[in-house]
């Protein structure tokens with residue numbers, strides 16, 4: 001994979017524009033978008049700015065067909081047997097809420113989760129505990145920051161209905177042993193929901209061979225337009241899954257007293273949809289497919305190894321475990337001396353045009369369990385280069401010396 005060549009596809013990174021190209025290390029929040037995605041979004045507005053699945057004129061039919069194509073492409077990208085198992089939502093949060101509130105959890109049911117969930121899993125589960133009386137069983141991470149399979153086995157019980165977990169942590173970059181988790185959960189009769197928002201951009205996920213029941217991703221973290229999430233729900237489960245949102249297009253019909261839901265995936269897509277976002281997501285999937293996810297993962301880890309090795313030698317830097325960069329994909333979170341993470345991020349931006357994320361990363365429970373007040377997160381992707389990593393290292397050396 002040639003990052004220098006890839007950079008040419010990203011308008012924000014091209015030299016000679018209005019803005020000096022930043023060193024963009026905030027990819028775990030949103031990635032940048034290649035020209036083909038931007039063009040696909042614009043083309044929708046320029047050529048077919050109509051509504052899919054309702055009106056019967058030609059423009060609407062074209063949009064419907066394009067959205068169907070993207071559904072089929074997304075199904076193939078994630079290894080789903082049937083495009084009907086793929087629903088387009090507004091983000092990963094909506095998909096996670098759909099499963100947590102729609103899968104029929106009831107009083108006394110147990111949901112097994114981890115101590116480092118994004119709030120998009122953690123908060124809906126707390127709410128489900130309030131509303132339905134479910135019990136949460138939390139698997140504490142091992143001291144080295146990895147998943148504790150023995151603790152997981154102990155957390156499973158005959159009351160476990162759902163295992164809801166972050167497949168790849170947005171703070172540490174660590175990816176769970178997914179296959180073992182699915183097998184162990186299924187052997188106890190529980191379903192599995194993976195929050196794969198941070199996995200999908202750089203790791204091949206095959207929902208079919210993994211046999212996971214539900215999986216949710218964000219298109220905007222994998223080169224797609226903002227505000228587009230994808231939910232995979234296995235056919236056997238999706239027909240029993242209640243939508244989170246009800247209204248137009250989600251139903252076959254309604255009388256004054258009743259309604260009947262459309263089959264999946266349309267029942268999860270009530271209201272006018274983000275058609276340009278869906279079409280742009282198709283372009284993003286094709287772009288990633290051309291590069292190949294194995295090459296993406298290899299590139300990220302190579303940059304992470306370089307960054308980790310250098311940061312370890314800088315006075316006052318503490319990297320959030322796991323220590324091994326091979327276990328952290330493109331993510332490196334750290335603290336330096338007693339500095340406030342937001343201050344470090346602002347210094348990097350103002351002095352070097354380096355964009356990182358700082359704070360709790362919507363993952364307060366992880367910081368609380370590790371007794372830390374936040375962290376700086378550098379997250380790298382396909383267009384980042386070894387030269388950018390070296391500039392970042394130099395900037396951190398300067399900060400360490402000055403403060």
Ligand SMILES: Cc1ncc(COP(=O)(O)O)c(C=O)c1O
Pocket residue numbers: 028029090091092093094118120166168169170195197198217218229362
């Ligand atoms: C692990 C993880 N889960 C869920 C989300 C929420 O994604 P979205 O903004 O698409 O709802 C994020 C976003 O940062 C994330 O990193």
